[in-house]
Amino acid sequence: MLETEVYKLPSSWEARELLREKGQFWTPDWIAEPMVEYVLADKDGLLFDPAVGTGVFFRAAKVIAGEKGLNVRFAGMEIDSTVLSQAIKHGLDKDDIVSVKIGDFVLQSPQKKFQAIVANPPYIRHHRLDPGKKAQLKQLAAQLVGKPLDGRAGLHIYFLIRALSLLEENGRMAFIMPADTCEGKFAPDLWAWITRNFALDAVITFSPEATPFPNVDTNPLIFLMRKAPPEAQFLWVKCSRPATDALKRWVRSGFKNVSTQDLFVIVRDLKEGLTTGLSHEPFPDANTGYVLGDFVKVMRGIATGANDFFFMTIEKAKKLGIPEKHFVKAIGRTRDVPDNEITYETIERLERRGRPTLLLMLSGDNEETFPDSLRRYLQEGEYLGLPKRPLIAQRKPWYKMEARVPPPFLFAYLGRRNSRFIRNIAKVVPLTSFLCVYPKDQDRGEEHLEQIWKILNHPDTIANLSKIGKTYGDGAIKVEPRLLEKLPVPDHVVRQFEFPVQMRLFEPKESYPAHTGQDAVDEGD
Numbered sequence: 414m415l416e417t418e419v420y421k422l423p424s425s426w427e428a429r430e431l432l433r434e435k436g437q438f439w440t441p442d443w444i445a446e447p448m449v450e451y452v453l454a455d456k457d458g459l460l461f462d463p464a465v466g467t468g469v470f471f472r473a474a475k476v477i478a479g480e481k482g483l484n485v486r487f488a489g490m491e492i493d494s495t496v497l498s499q500a501i502k503h504g505l506d507k508d509d510i511v512s513v514k515i516g517d518f519v520l521q522s523p524q525k526k527f528q529a530i531v532a533n534p535p536y537i538r539h540h541r542l543d544p545g546k547k548a549q550l551k552q553l554a555a556q557l558v559g560k561p562l563d564g565r566a567g568l569h570i571y572f573l574i575r576a577l578s579l580l581e582e583n584g585r586m587a588f589i590m591p592a593d594t595c596e597g598k599f600a601p602d603l604w605a606w607i608t609r610n611f612a613l614d615a616v617i618t619f620s621p622e623a624t625p626f627p628n629v630d631t632n633p634l635i636f637l638m639r640k641a642p643p644e645a646q647f648l649w650v651k652c653s654r655p656a657t658d659a660l661k662r663w664v665r666s667g668f669k670n671v672s673t674q675d676l677f678v679i680v681r682d683l684k685e686g687l688t689t690g691l692s693h694e695p696f697p698d699a700n701t702g703y704v705l706g707d708f709v710k711v712m713r714g715i716a717t718g719a720n721d722f723f724f725m726t727i728e729k730a731k732k733l734g735i736p737e738k739h740f741v742k743a744i745g746r747t748r749d750v751p752d753n754e755i756t757y758e759t760i761e762r763l764e765r766r767g768r769p770t771l772l773l774m775l776s777g778d779n780e781e782t783f784p785d786s787l788r789r790y791l792q793e794g795e796y797l798g799l800p801k802r803p804l805i806a807q808r809k810p811w812y813k814m815e816a817r818v819p820p821p822f823l824f825a826y827l828g829r830r831n832s833r834f835i836r837n838i839a840k841v842v843p844l845t846s847f848l849c850v851y852p853k854d855q856d857r858g859e860e861h862l863e864q865i866w867k868i869l870n871h872p873d874t875i876a877n878l879s880k881i882g883k884t885y886g887d888g889a890i891k892v893e894p895r896l897l898e899k900l901p902v903p904d905h906v907v908r909q910f911e912f913p914v915q916m917r918l919f920e921p922k923e924s925y926p927a928h929t930g931q932d933a934v935d936e937g938d
């Protein structure tokens with residue numbers, strides 16, 4: 414029987430931070446059992462888990478071994494002995510964990526190979542890794558993959574590489590990983606290596622309602638892989654209901670028995686999957702001729718390099734005595750725009766609430782006209798070391814701000830609320846939480862803007878957003894400018910609004926968009 418364990422996060426911030434430091438998030442049984450089912454492949458033998466935690470996968474293996482009369486033994490690693498000691502409380506015997514070594518799996522990995530490996534590796538982002546360890550990990554990747562991976566790869570990526578390198582011939586591996594595994598800057602190099610050397614059997618994704626880790630801001634995927642010659646196709650699954658045994662039954666049936674109510678399963682070409690991104694559905698559909706870039710141009714919002722300094726409230730500007738003409742109205746956070754419009758009212762409301770709305774917009778070619786108040790403020794910035802900050806150091810003079818014409822539309826691309834387009838009636842400029850969306854044809858007037866607004870807001874256009882960008886557990890999507898331009902706009906949406914024939918600026922796109930569009934601003938995580 415599947416235990417429908419509800420995943421709970423500790424409520425205090427400190428406790429959650431501690432979990433994050435060590436990447437301690439436990440896998441629910443309805444996920445662990447199908448993963449173990451796959452790697453055991455109906456065989457007796459040794460199951461290896463490189464990040465044992467409280468032993469979820471060993472427990473799942475005991476259930477499956479019991480159901481099938483298999484003789485399964487366990488080995489593994491865990492860095493935290495206190496966590497491992499809880500395995501007993503969670504239903505394992507001392508004998509089950511006797512071969513679990515306390516230590517760092519990636520840097521002190523076992524010298525032998527395994528037939529069956531299963532893991533939910535610690536999801537520790539690159540900025541939480543200390544520089545010494547990061548350098549060692551980079552070296553490890555260079556050694557195993559043949560080249561170092563982009564520095565934004567977190568510890569879980571190195572777990573994946575290391576574990577793959579420990580697979581015996583025809584051995585099987587199941588890993589549950591965050592979506593950045595296929596969406597990060599390092600992903601093309603990582604997957605080129607994996608798909609040259611291993612067979613990818615299946616990728617299992619989850620709709621937001623079915624996420625195995627509710628309330629955790631990641632979009633997890635399961636990868637089922639074999640140490641065998643690569644194959645041209647793989648199975649791509651979307652699981653739409655949590656805590657059922659549909660996945661386990663599907664794996665047990667040799668990927669045949671599909672519960673259509675809970676699972677959507679398709680066969681995909683590996684080449685297409687890698688181009689589209691393994692976390693996304695295949696795209697575009699056959700009836701898509703247009704992409705958003707046929708109608709609009711997309712740029713990221715302004716990157717100030719130091720929001721605390723350049724972006725301020727009216728009170729602060731007044732207190733500093735810097736005249737209004739040195740500022741432009743700006744919007745900083747998606748949370749500051751509660752609906753689909755930014756009106757003058759929206760801005761006034763933010764000002765009343767003491768939210769920053771003024772961006773110091775200096776070009777630097779009229780320094781001699783700066784009032785003393787502004788000069789003093791800039792000196793303060795120099796004193797704070799701002800001119801040396803990475804982004805700012807590239808500017809001359811250091812306080813020169815990026816310029817943007819206020820865009821008629823914005824795209825809010827990350828936030829708890831679903832990604833959405835916003836009409837910018839107040840003509841503000843946005844910071845980097847938004848993308849700027851400009852009509853390609855700037856001279857067509859209001860009516861044209863209205864038509865574009867309707868295209869942007871059409872439910873079928875919005876539905877296509879889930880096919881691009883980086884995905885998060887709660888359904889939020891982060892999209893880079895070039896990718897947003899590749900958003901498919903269904904033909905019927907364009908036709909509905911009677912766009913003049915000459916609006917068809919380009920021939921319909923046929924190719925899949927490459928999932929590599931990254932913009933200049935550091936993504937950090």
Ligand SMILES: C[S@@+](CC[C@H](N)C(=O)[O-])C[C@H]1O[C@@H](n2cnc3c(N)ncnc32)[C@H](O)[C@@H]1O
Pocket residue numbers: 435436437438439440462463464465466467468469470490491492493496516517518519532533534535536
């Ligand atoms: C995401 S939890 C998963 C635990 C368990 N397998 C499960 O699925 O519930 C990852 C585990 O890896 C452990 N861990 C973190 N860094 C590690 C390392 N370098 N080597 C081995 N284990 C590590 C953490 O303490 C944590 O228990």
